[in-house]
Amino acid sequence: MKKIGLFLLLPLLAGAAEHVPWKLKGAQERIEEYRKGGCELKLELPDGSAVPAGTRIELEQTRHAFDFGGSLAQVHSLYRHESYAAYKEHFARLFNYATIGFYWAQHERKPGAWKLQSYTSDIMDWAVGQGMTLRGHPLMWHNTAPRWIASTTRDVKEIDRDVREHVRMLVKTYPQIDQWDLHNETPGIRLQEPRHGVRRWVELYGGPGPVTQRLVEEVRAIRPSGFFAMNHFTYKDPQYHEQIRYCVENKVKFDAIGIQSHMHTKGELWAEKQMWDTLDEYAKYGKPIQLTEVSILSCEPLASWRELKPWEETIKAAMRARRPLPFKESNPEGEQCQAEYARDFYTLAFSHLSVNAIIWWSVSDKDAWRGMPAGLLDAYGNPKPAYKVLDKLINETWRTKKSIAVDRNSRVRLRGFYGSYEVRMKHQGQMLMGTFDLERDQIGVVSAALK
Secondary structure (H helix, E strand, O other), rough: OOOOOOHHHHHHHHHOOOOOOOOOHHHHHHHHHEEEEEEEEEEEEOOOOOOOOEEEEEEEEEOOOOEEEOOOOOOOHHOOOOOHHHHHHHHHOOEEEEEEOHHHHHHOOOOOOOOOOOOOOOOOHHHHOOOOOEEEEOOOOOOHHHHHHHOOOOOOOHHHHHHHHHHHHHHHHHOOOOEEEOOOOOHHHHHHHHHHHHHHHHHHHOOOHHHHHHHHHHHHHOOOEEEEEEEEEEOOOOOHHHHHHHHHOOOOOOOOOEEEEEEEHHHHHHHHHHHHHHHHHHOOOOEEEEEEEEEEEEOOOOOOHHHHHHHHHHHHHHHHOOOOOOOOOOOOHHHHHHHHHHHHHHHHHOOOEEEEEEEOOOEEOOOHHHHHHOOEEEOOEEEEEEHHHHHHHHHHHOOOOOEEEEOOOOOEEEEOEEEEEEEEEEEEOOOEEEEEOOOOOOOOOEEOOOO
């Protein structure tokens, strides 16, 4: 029997019933260095006078600077479901960042008749009300292009005109969207037939890099200071590197590199060293990295892509026949493995300086993508062990809450996680409150006026 290298063995172990804990060497030290900072906080009473020395104040972080996110793109299945209220409640507790689905064919059935489906517009308004950062997904994607854009016979110059008008419309019409994916999975266009309308459109400009440049020019003409990111389904694709290099070398003003990590097969599971090396490899481009679509199963992953393809065909056949969609059930062993793997995955990602966002994809098991239990909640909205693990990390371990006495200069020295804070204190029988932000590379004294 041949020996199997550790690098190859780890993904297999991660897919078994028992997760082999990652070593995470240096992760806690990096988190302390990269995700936390210090400041000198100056406090003032409502009349402008100094807070008496020795007064005890309560400091609590109310929002992370880091984007802990989830996708709201699956709400079409949850909108009328009994679990919807619980889904939103649990989503809001965990996440400060939300992906909103802007799939073209879904919201524009006829040319010129764009209208967001009610489930999307309602959840977007809800997320805005929660104060979340919103990501529009995407401005363009060949897999969700309407028929007149995917057309194999239509003049490519007409397709180009419609695409450019569409992306400009989105950026102009939805100013509440803070960040946008550009053309999702651009290098994947080569998997479409040569006459596919979007493939011809990409090739019209010379490939993924040049077409990204054109899209960025279009959207920045509408929103010069907007945030626009690339996104691709596999970190292994050499053409994704080519796309990024083209944009960097030509000074294309894109803002982040998105990497998906859907782990539905054993071969897709990330091992610790593999993940760290991948993050380092993409960090060399000098752009923030966003782990845009994370799927970790609570059942045994499929053995390989050979199993995945017929499974997906089974799902498509059920959709065409309007039958209930097949679904692989979660199980207790898988849920424990999912929780432990998620803990290690998030810890390693949070400890890497270049990563600024992690986005869990199917937050609920209700109609989860690919018919596999990748949710943090079960189909009825109940938290699974993975949800509880992330809740503890995000809302306890990586969140600052302190009680500190004011010094004789009416100031306090704080070291905490970057983000927004609330400060509270009692004064003459009244509860006074103020807010401030702890930011990276902050210079000087930070002031908080108490009211």
